[in-house]
Amino acid sequence: MSQDLHKEVQSRKTFAIISHPDAGKTTMTEQLLLFGGVIRSAGTVKGKKSGKFATSDWMEIEKQRGISVTSSVMQFDYEGSRINILDTPGHSDFSEDTYRTLMAVDSAVMVIDAAKGIEAQTMKLFKVCRMRGIPIFTFINKMDRQGKMPLELLAELEEVLGIESYPMNWPIGMGKELMGLYDRYHRVVEQYRVPEEDRFLELGEEGDLKAANPLQDSGYYQQALEEIMLLDEAGNEYDEQKIQQGELTPVFFGSALANFGVETFLRTFVNFAPAPSAHEANVGNVEANENYFSGFVFKIQANMNPAHRDRIAFVRICSGEFDRGMSVTLTRTGKAIKLANSTQFMADDRETLNRAVAGDIIGLYDTGNYQIGDTITNGPKQLQFEKLPQFTPELFMKVSAKNVMKQKHFHKGVEQLVQEGAIQLFKTWRLEEYIIGAVGQLQFEVFEHRMRNEYNSEIIMEPIGKKIARWIREEDVDEKLSTARSMLVKDRFDQPLFLFENEFAVNWFKDKNPDIELTSLL
Ligand code: G4P
Numbered sequence: 001m002s003q004d005l006h007k008e009v010q011s012r013k014t015f016a017i018i019s020h021p022d023a024g025k026t027t028m029t030e031q032l033l034l035f036g037g038v039i040r041s042a043g044t045v046k047g048k049k050s051g052k053f054a055t056s057d058w059m060e061i062e063k064q065r066g067i068s069v070t071s072s073v074m075q076f077d078y079e080g081s082r083i084n085i086l087d088t089p090g091h092s093d094f095s096e097d098t099y100r101t102l103m104a105v106d107s108a109v110m111v112i113d114a115a116k117g118i119e120a121q122t123m124k125l126f127k128v129c130r131m132r133g134i135p136i137f138t139f140i141n142k143m144d145r146q147g148k149m150p151l152e153l154l155a156e157l158e159e160v161l162g163i164e165s166y167p168m169n170w171p172i173g174m175g176k177e178l179m180g181l182y183d184r185y186h187r188v189v190e191q192y193r194v195p196e197e198d199r200f201l202e203l204g205e206e207g208d209l210k211a212a213n214p215l216q217d218s219g220y221y222q223q224a225l226e227e228i229m230l231l232d233e234a235g236n237e238y239d240e241q242k243i244q245q246g247e248l249t250p251v252f253f254g255s256a257l258a259n260f261g262v263e264t265f266l267r268t269f270v271n272f273a274p275a276p277s278a279h280e281a282n283v284g285n286v287e288a289n290e291n292y293f294s295g296f297v298f299k300i301q302a303n304m305n306p307a308h309r310d311r312i313a314f315v316r317i318c319s320g321e322f323d324r325g326m327s328v329t330l331t332r333t334g335k336a337i338k339l340a341n342s343t344q345f346m347a348d349d350r351e352t353l354n355r356a357v358a359g360d361i362i363g364l365y366d367t368g369n370y371q372i373g374d375t376i377t378n379g380p381k382q383l384q385f386e387k388l389p390q391f392t393p394e395l396f397m398k399v400s401a402k403n404v405m406k407q408k409h410f411h412k413g414v415e416q417l418v419q420e421g422a423i424q425l426f427k428t429w430r431l432e433e434y435i436i437g438a439v440g441q442l443q444f445e446v447f448e449h450r451m452r453n454e455y456n457s458e459i460i461m462e463p464i465g466k467k468i469a470r471w472i473r474e475e476d477v478d479e480k481l482s483t484a485r486s487m488l489v490k491d492r493f494d495q496p497l498f499l500f501e502n503e504f505a506v507n508w509f510k511d512k513n514p515d516i517e518l519t520s521l522l
Contacts, residue, residue, distance in 0.1 A: 001289045001290070001291055001320070005289075005321060005357065006289050008082075008357050009275065009276055009288050009289055009357050009358045009359060010275045011080060011081050011082050011275070012081075012082050012084065012106075012275055012276050012357065012358065012359025012360060013081050013082070013083050013084070013106070013107070013269075013270060013273040013274075013275070013359075014083075014084040014086065014104070014105050014106045014107075014276065014316075014359045014360070014361070015083075015084070015085060015086070015105050015106060015107040015108055015109055015273060016085070016086045016087070016088045016101055016102055016105045016108050016109070017029060017085065017087075017088065017108070017109045017110075017111055018088055018102070018108050018109070018110050018111070018122060018125035018126060018129065019090070019110065019111035019112070019121070019122055019125075020090070020113070020116070020119030020120060020121040020122045021090045021091045021121065022113065023111045023112060023113040023116070023119070023122070023141060024111050024113065024141040024142060024256045024257070025088075025090070025111050027141075027256040027257050028109075028111055028139065028141065028256040028262065029074065029085060029087075030256075031256055031259050031262045032076075032083070032085065032262070032266060033074060033076060034259075035078060035262075035263060035266055036076025036077065036078050036083060037076065037077075038074065038075075038076045072086070072087050072299075072301070072314065072363075073085070073086055073087070073314075073361045073363075074087070075360075078266065078270055079267065079270055081270045081273075082359075082360075083270070084359065084360060084361055086101050086104060086105055086361065087101070088101050088102065088125065090121055093440070093442050094121065094439065094440035094441075094442065095438065095439060095440040095442050095443045095446075096391050096393075096421065096424075096438065096439050096440075096443065097299045097301075098125070098439075098440070099124075099125070099128050099391045099439065099522070100298045100299055100372065100388055100421070101298065101299060102125065102128045102129055102132065103132070103298050103316075103388050103389075104296075104298040104299075104314070104316035104361065105134065106134060106135075106273070106274050106275070106276055106277055106359065107134050107135040107136070107137065107273045107274055108125075108129045108134060108135075108136050108137070109136075109137045109138075109139060109269065110122060110125075110126060110129075110136055110137065110138045110139070110249070111139050111141050111256070112138060112139070112140050112141060112153070113141055113142050113147070114140050114141060114142045114143055114145070114147030114148060114153065114174075114253075115142060115145060115146070115147035115148060116147075117148055117152075117153060117156045117160075118156050118157070118160045118161060123160065123161065126161055126163075127522065128391075128522060129246065130161075130163070130246060131389075131522060132246070133245055133246045134246050134274075135243055135244055135245075135246050135249075135272070135273065135274060136163065136246055136249045137249065137250055137252070137265075137269055137272070137273070138157065138165065138249045138250070138251045138252065139252050139253075139254060139256075139265055140153055140251060140252070140253045140254070141254065141255060141256050142255060142256075142257070143171050143174055143175075143178055143253050143254055143255045143260070143261070144175065144178055144192075144255040144257065144258045144260065145174075145175050146174060146175035146176075147174060147175070150167070150170065150171055150174075150227065150253065151227060151230075154167065154235075154251065157249065157251070163246075163247070163248070163249050164236045164242065164247060164248040164249070165236065165248065165249050165250075165251045166235070166236050166237075166238050166239075166243075166248055166249070166250050166251065167184065167231060167235070167250075167251045167252075167253070168183070168184060168185045168250045168251060168252050168268060169181040169182060169183045169184060169185070169190075169252055169253055169254075169261065169264070170182045170184065170224050170227060170228050170231070170253065171224065171253045172189070172215070172218075172220050172221050172224040173218075173220035173224075177220060178192050178255075178260075179191065179192055179215060179218060179220055179221065180192045180215070181253060181254065181260075181261050181264075182224050182225075182228060183264065184228065185250075185268060186264070186268075187202070187203045187207075188200045188201060188202055188203060189201040189203065189209065189215065190260075190261065190264060191215070192258075192260055201213055201215070207225075207228070208225075236248060240272075243272060244274060250268070250272070252264070252265045252268070275288070275359065276288035276318070276358045276359035279296075279318045279319075279385055279386070280385070280386045281294075281375070281383055281384060281385045281386065282382065282383065282384045283380050283382065283383050286318050286319050286383070286385070287319060288318065288319055288358035288359065289319065289358070290319035290320055290379065291320065291379075292319060292320050292377060292378050292379025292380075293317070293319065293320035293321060293322055293326065293328065293377060293378050293379065294317075294318045294319045294320060294375065294376070294377035294378075294379050294383060294385075295315040295316055295317040295318050295319075295322075295362075295375070295376055295377070296315065296316055296318065296373065296374060296375050296376075296385045296388075297313045297314065297315055297370045297371065297372055297373065297374040297376075298314055298315075298316055298372065298373075298388065299313075299314040299372065300312070300313050300314070300366065300370060300371075300372055300420055300421070300422075301314070302422075302446065302450055302454075311365075311366045311367075311368075312363045312364065312365060312366060313363070313364045313366040313369075313370040313374075314361055314362075314363055315361065315362050315363075315364060315376065316361055317356055317357065317358050317359065317360050317361070317362065318358060318385065319358050319379070320357070320358060320378075320379070321355065321356070321357045321358070322339070322342070322353075322355065322356040322357070322360070322362055323354065323355055324339065324340065324342055324353065324354045324355070325338065325339065325340055326338070326339050326378065327339070327378065328376040328377055328378050329376065329377060329378070329381055330369065330370070330374060330375075330376050331374070331375040331376070331377065331381070331382065331383055331384045332371065332374055332375070332384075334381075335369070337369060337376065339364060339376075341364065341365040342362050342363065342364055342365075371419055371420050371421065372388060372420060372421030373385075373387055373388045373421070388421075389521065389522050390424070390521045390522070391439055391521055391522050392439075392469050392520045392521040392522065393424050393437030393438050393439055393469060394437075394438075394439055394466055394467070394468075394469075395437065395438050395439070395440070395441060395444070395463075395465070395466055395467075396426075396435055396436070396437050396438075396463075396464045396465065396466075396467050396499060397435065397436050397444055397461045397462060397463050397464060398433060398434065398435055398461070398462040398464055399414075399434045399435070399436050399459055399460065399461050399462075400433070400434065400459065400460050401457060401458070401459060401460075402458040402459060402460050403458060406456070406457055406458075409455050409456050409457040410451070410455070410457045410459065412455060413450070413451045413454065413455030413457050414434065414436075414451075416455075417447060417450060417451070418492060422443065422446060422447060422450070423436045423437070423438055423443055423444075423447045424436065424437040424438065424491070424492070425437075425491070425492045426489045426490065426491055426492070426497075426499075427489060427490050427492075428487070428489055429479060429482060429488045429489055429490060429496075430479070435464065435489060435499075436461075437469065444461060448461060464499075467487075467499040467500060467501065468499070468500040468501075468502065468503065468505075468506055469497055469498070469499055469500075469520065469521075470497060470498050470500060470506065470518035470519065470520055471491075471495060471496070471497040471518070471519045471520070471521075472496050472497060472498065472516055472517065472518060472519075473496075473516075473517060474495070474496060476496075476515075476516045476517070477496045481498075481509075481513065482498075484501070485500065485501040485502075485505040485508075486498045486499070486500050486501070486505055486509055487499045498518070506518070
């Protein structure tokens with residue numbers, strides 16, 4: 001790889017923001033885009049109340065086409081780095097794709113609402129990041145409002161998530177009394193709501209203000225100093241290696257809405273966030289600076305507009321560079337594909353993407369060639385990246401064809417959508433009735449829609465609700481254990497598992513059958 005290309009790859013910072021709905025992910029993203037010069041005013045990414053996307057003409061086209069890829073990947077340059085932010089849809093759009101997106105990033109930013117602490121969806125997404133061992137940066141948001149005490153929030157990170165933390169800054173006051181942030185890393189105090197020229201106060205050797213300032217007389221400042229002393233003595237040590245391995249999270253306090261602490265966060269993040277790392281494959285580790293192009297499909301977005309059948313396959317480039325029109329091999333089929341139609345996501349223009357390098361994400365118009373987890377490359381012919389993990393579904397539906405005469409369409413549709421990773425398939429143990437599983441409601445809606453429009457199959461879906469799926473060993477199968485509260489089913493590889501009604505049913509089962517090992521996917 002040439003020196004220039006190597007430099008370009010090193011400049012990539014590809015990450016996702018993980019959070020629970022309402023913690024402030026959109027607000028934070030907007031601020032980052034503002035700093036990146038991609039948007040000019042806040043409120044552009046999402047018209048909050050209307051829930052609609054803003055109407056620049058690019059987005060209008062997207063809307064008409066029914067694909068909201070616009071916000072799926074956002075790219076901008078900041079202080080010599082090229083930042084790729086991958087969206088992880090929450091709310092009603094939460095799906096397995098949200099998890100899979102985390103397979104395509106090199107680091108994650110975890111946004112936490114200071115008043116709420118660690119919430120359910122954050123925890124789920126965090127687990128996936130943790131499993132990958134990627135660096136996780138924490139932004140504790142909404143400090144302009146009264147929230148939990150900072151020390152309490154740190155304790156929560158360690159106790160609930162089991163990750164060590166190192167506060168990079170510390171709030172001075174909170175809510176209406178927020179006065180600033182004591183920046184331990186840059187050794188300055190950043191004052192809240194003061195004229196720009198007064199914003200930063202330098203710290204001396206002893207960690208106290210260099211020049212006298214009225215702030216010193218405030219009880220909040222004194223309290224912050226005491227807490228920082230406590231952290232210095234009893235807190236975790238700053239350890240860059242642990243940060244890189246995802247074992248210690250640097251914590252930043254701030255307010256996305258007030259745009260306070262966000263720029264410092266971004267600057268520090270860019271400094272620490274890793275450049276594209278190696279990916280495991282069947283030919284050994286593929287480094288970002290290999291001489292050949294390689295990447296994998298981590299998400300397929302179907303077009304919900306029946307007039308446009310095309311789909312977009314999202315590819316994370318793992319090595320080398322992409323040029324529009326280049327030929328690659330799809331390892332699974334051995335087929336050669338010319339990558340003529342590619343699309344760039346939100347950047348400063350909406351031109352078709354001509355060039356991208358390792359770390360970047362490209363969208364390929366797809367007429368049915370790709371499946372999730374596919375590898376494409378112009379390097380070693382047999383190169384296949386590690387399989388993407390499957391995630392334990394939580395919502396289940398019984399599904400059947402409305403018209404019994406159209407079983408063929410129905411089976412073909414189910415088979416293909418399952419293969420593509422849109423939904424997971426299970427069958428009841430004896431009768432082999434179909435049950436589909438998902439991590440988010442949206443997956444069912446997409447499934448129904450695509451069955452109708454792409455496979456001409458009207459389906460009946462009968463919700464069986466939220467279940468806890470736990471796999472068992474084949475030798476432990478005993479049909480007598482199958483009850484309404486613990487239903488024995490098989491997955492699409494014929495592996496046995498129980499769908500438990502709730503946590504209580506799981507525990508009850510464990511008590512009665514201590515020898516049966518229950519396992520979950522991620
Ligand atoms: P999400 O993408 O994580 O779901 O959260 P989003 O950014 O949409 O923020 C959720 C709500 O929290 C929004 O209020 C937003 O304005 C508010 N918010 C975000 N960051 C901060 C912060 O630092 N301080 C305070 N006080 N509020 C913050 P909303 O009422 O739902 O929307 P809107 O009517 O204000 O637009």
